Amino acid sequence: MTHSLLLEVKYIPSNLTYKIRKEVLWPHIKNNKFSIPIDTQKDTFHLGAYINNNIVSIGTFVKEKNKEFNTNKQYRLRAMATDFKFKQMGYGKKLFSHAINILKNKQIELLWCDARLEAIPFYKKLHMKSLNTIYNIKNIGPHQTMYIHI
Numbered sequence: 001m002t003h004s005l006l007l008e009v010k011y012i013p014s015n016l017t018y019k020i021r022k023e024v025l026w027p028h029i030k031n032n033k034f035s036i037p038i039d040t041q042k043d044t045f046h047l048g049a050y051i052n053n054n055i056v057s058i059g060t061f062v063k064e065k066n067k068e069f070n071t072n073k074q075y076r077l078r079a080m081a082t083d084f085k086f087k088q089m090g091y092g093k094k095l096f097s098h099a100i101n102i103l104k105n106k107q108i109e110l111l112w113c114d115a116r117l118e119a120i121p122f123y124k125k126l127h128m129k130s131l132n133t134i135y136n137i138k139n140i141g142p143h144q145t146m147y148i149h150i
Ligand SMILES: CC(C)(COP(=O)(O)OP(=O)(O)OC[C@H]1O[C@@H](n2cnc3c(N)ncnc32)[C@H](O)[C@@H]1OP(=O)(O)O)[C@@H](O)C(=O)NCCC(=O)NCCS
Pocket: 001, 024, 025, 057, 079, 080, 081, 082, 083, 086, 087, 088, 089, 090, 091, 092, 093, 094, 114, 115, 116, 118, 119, 121, 122, 123, 125
């Protein structure tokens, strides 16, 4: 079921992603450093899905080319997560659709990500496709590359 009436997706500064990054994505990080080097790169943007004044879902979009794809204008989705209490309510999907519109306006042709295997059903619902290889990312687990032509 989707509860999206009060939802608003906005650009946010990277530090507002840290709480959900910490709780949902990277609980193994012990030094409280939830920034990643690309957070402040020129073409990076961060989105937050808000309900009232609370961020319930986050995603970071980075201009990065994956050589598996011929397309020139690529972006990479990183650190996509929804607060545990708000999972499976349609918020991640709303954030993703909003991002696709932004990327279309930037004339980006392809969005890709390293997807955790347990997140693949979510990305498939968003019409992303996967490459075949499964690879391990330290501390996190097996991943597969997923992508969508925009
Ligand atoms: C993956 C994640 C971001 C999905 O966010 P979400 O806000 O719960 O997803 P939504 O509610 O918008 O789901 C959109 C659709 O995908 C489906 N879906 C979401 N997670 C799913 C899952 N684990 N299994 C099956 N379907 C799933 C929803 O049912 C919904 O389907 P619908 O459009 O038919 O109603 C969230 O579960 C999460 O933070 N997971 C832990 C962190 C993580 O793995 N992040 C991805 C790193 S690669």
